[in-house]
Amino acid sequence: MSQRIVILGGGTGGTLVANRLQRQYGDQASITVIDRDDVHVYQPGLLFVPFGLAEPQEIVRPRHAQFRSGVDFRIGEVDRVDIAHDTVHLADGVEVPYDVLVIATGAVLQPEETDGLIGPEWGRSMHTFYSLQGASDLRGAMAGFEAGRLVVNVIDMPIKCPVAPLEFCFLADWQLRQRGVRDDVELTFVTPLDGAFTTPVASSRLAGLLREKNINVESEFATGRVDASARRLHSWDEREVPFDLLVAIPAHGGPSYIARSPGLGDALGFVAADRHTLQARAAQNIFVIGDASDVPTSKAGSVTHFEGDTVVENIRQFLAGDELTGFYDGHANCFVETGFHRALLIDFAYEAEPLPGRFPERHLGPLPLLAESRLNHLAKLAFQPLYWHVLLPGHDIPGVSSQFHPAAEPRAQQTSGAPR
Ligand SMILES: Cc1cc2nc3c(=O)[nH]c(=O)nc-3n(C[C@H](O)[C@H](O)[C@H](O)COP(=O)(O)OP(=O)(O)OC[C@H]3O[C@@H](n4cnc5c(N)ncnc54)[C@H](O)[C@@H]3O)c2cc1C
Known part of the structure; x- marks a missing residue:
């Protein structure tokens, strides 16, 4: 019988993981994504809307159209997860059993x-x-x-x-x-x-x-x-x-269903997970990606993207009965628009704070780190087509590794679990 992989949330993380898994398994696994609606918003574009630099309709696409064929996308509201019985309960009473669950339901505004x-x-x-x-x-x-x-x-x-x-x-x-x-x-x-x-x-x-x-x-x-x-x-x-x-x-905070799923989340509704394997603390067959988790890095699309490699690798190893070796090192990067057609770029990880240098190669890359440049601004604008055509389909961005650059200075004393 093919393995049942159920993904809660069809935003950035849910979509890219579903597409990667579908490419990896084909019809060897059934991949189901559940989201409450069919409206996928490119959230970094929200910044530009108040200034008339983007139109709302330019940053929205139908969710179902972002999935590879073979991914079963369902619209439904998650009501709770019954960890003991490996079952997701939807608000309309439907029950969805799983062998592996991926939580990708993000964060909600409160x-x-x-x-x-x-x-x-x-x-x-x-x-x-x-x-x-x-x-x-x-x-x-x-x-x-x-x-x-x-x-x-x-x-x-x-x-x-x-x-x-x-x-x-x-x-x-x-x-x-x-x-x-x-x-x-x-x-x-x-x-x-x-x-x-x-x-x-x-x-x-x-x-x-x-x-x-x-x-x-x-x-x-x-x-x-x-x-x-x-x-x-x-x-x-x-x-x-x-x-x-x-x-x-x-x-x-996390979505309210987390509180109705005993053992899954913390007081804020974020899902406790191992910060390197992204396996949930509540159960070995649950993995977490993106804003939904409590791992101590930024809640960012770049983080979600970099975590994708680890989640997909560790699901494969979990299903094969192997030890998990997929390792997320906290890699995050953020373009900071500074106005006047310029932006600054920061790149960091759990053990490395943002430092000056170049990106993607620390000494040679075209984009300056921690410095304003027009090229950084153009890269930020170029990210939107990359998001729809490279990141969501689950491809790698050429030259950009999900691991932080190995030549980076170690972060002096990264002991706290505080979010960034
Ligand atoms: C204004 C703004 C600017 C940003 N700029 C950047 C940027 O420049 N760079 C960057 O890297 N990141 C940026 N981000 C952050 C980035 O958009 C998020 O970190 C990323 O989208 C997280 O992906 P996710 O899959 O975890 O969550 P999401 O993409 O938010 O997806 C979560 C999904 O879960 C669904 N869901 C939730 N609860 C339920 C439920 N109970 N039942 C069914 N479905 C449910 C939601 O409908 C949603 O589709 C920005 C965010 C905002 C708001």
């Missing part, structure tokens, strides 16, 4: 978790660009903003793509300058972190850019509530930040 964020002002003076609707609504607000206090607030960590809020600040600065109103706008980045980013060298480089662009930073600000009528953020330690236009990055 604006309702912050007192005062959702209300009559949500979508008027308070927005997010982390959803398609939010990014579209924000475009009008940004275009009409002439003067006052623009505040970009990361409510809590972890979030998807931790550099995206910084990119939003840089693009806002650029757009306001182009419109000739920058001097009339006070732009502030409010973060719960103690700096611009989670690792020291990148943080200091990004903080320098924020300073150069006259963007204020309010750090270690843990937002407790939002007073929408007074237009103020309040932190738990009773600091306040006033705003006229708020761009909030809501708290993130």
